[in-house]
Amino acid sequence: METTANGYRVVYEGGEGEIVEKKSRFIATVRPVETEEEAVAFINEMKKKYWDARHNCSAFVIGSRQEVTRCSDDGEPAQTAGRPMLDVLLREGITNVAVVVTRYFGGVLLGTGGLVRAYQSATQAGLAASKIIEKRQGKKLIIHTDYNGLGKLQYLFGQQKTAILDTEYAADVVLTILVPVEQKDFLYKEITEQTNGTAQMEWGEDAVYALIDKTVQIF
Numbered sequence: 001m002e003t004t005a006n007g008y009r010v011v012y013e014g015g016e017g018e019i020v021e022k023k024s025r026f027i028a029t030v031r032p033v034e035t036e037e038e039a040v041a042f043i044n045e046m047k048k049k050y051w052d053a054r055h056n057c058s059a060f061v062i063g064s065r066q067e068v069t070r071c072s073d074d075g076e077p078a079q080t081a082g083r084p085m086l087d088v089l090l091r092e093g094i095t096n097v098a099v100v101v102t103r104y105f106g107g108v109l110l111g112t113g114g115l116v117r118a119y120q121s122a123t124q125a126g127l128a129a130s131k132i133i134e135k136r137q138g139k140k141l142i143i144h145t146d147y148n149g150l151g152k153l154q155y156l157f158g159q160q161k162t163a164i165l166d167t168e169y170a171a172d173v174v175l176t177i178l179v180p181v182e183q184k185d186f187l188y189k190e191i192t193e194q195t196n197g198t199a200q201m202e203w204g205e206d207a208v209y210a211l212i213d214k215t216v217q218i219f
Helices: 036-049 081-091 110-126 145-158 179-194
Strands: 009-012 018-019 024-032 053-062 068-072 099-103 131-145 165-167 173-180 200-212 215-218
Touching: 009 024, 018 110, 024 110, 036 053, 036 099, 053 081, 068 081, 068 099, 068 145, 081 110, 099 110, 131 145, 131 179, 145 173, 145 179, 173 179, 173 200, 179 200
Parallel strands: none
Antiparallel strands: 009 131, 018 024, 024 099, 053 068, 053 099, 131 173, 131 200, 165 173, 200 215
16 A cells, blocks of 8 residues: 555554464564654664564664665574565555564474565554554645635535634634645635635645544644
8 A cells, every 4th residue: 555645654553463373473563653763772672672582573664755764684584574574564655663573483494485474474463453544734724704604614624524623703703624735726716615705714834634533633
């Protein structure tokens, strides 16, 4: 899954997943990170936590366009652990995330293909146990309208799933809404038409937001 033109997927809450393959335990720990330093600190933390494990392989992706990527096989055969883990993150279009897969060796060799599948499956299990959201770019719009226009605008925003951030009732009504950047021109035109040009509008600040548990959260 790729990131959208106006958004990118991130881990909101990390999680832990585990698989067992031919008696080897693979424990995937996922954590949101904002910088390479945070990712490295997290990897070192997991290595200390699972100091008795045979391997602590890792991968991380940082940047809204996935600009920074790193991975480590941590002693596994080259390209059998870190890179397959990284491929999962890139394929899912997730960024600002670090994953460590800890392996407790079960005594049975898995072979190159078996290792690749195991580390990818463990990474997917870790992501499945995490909460992943899509951050999007938006802009606030402040609208002054009379009470006749209020119902029409509320209907319009309901149809478009537009978030109403604030409503002030006085002689007129002042609405503050959050507009996805790709809908700026469309909504401005629709508001003008629905209120017969009587609504006064001014653009507010830019905002990065996400829909979390059906509620809009601004970052």
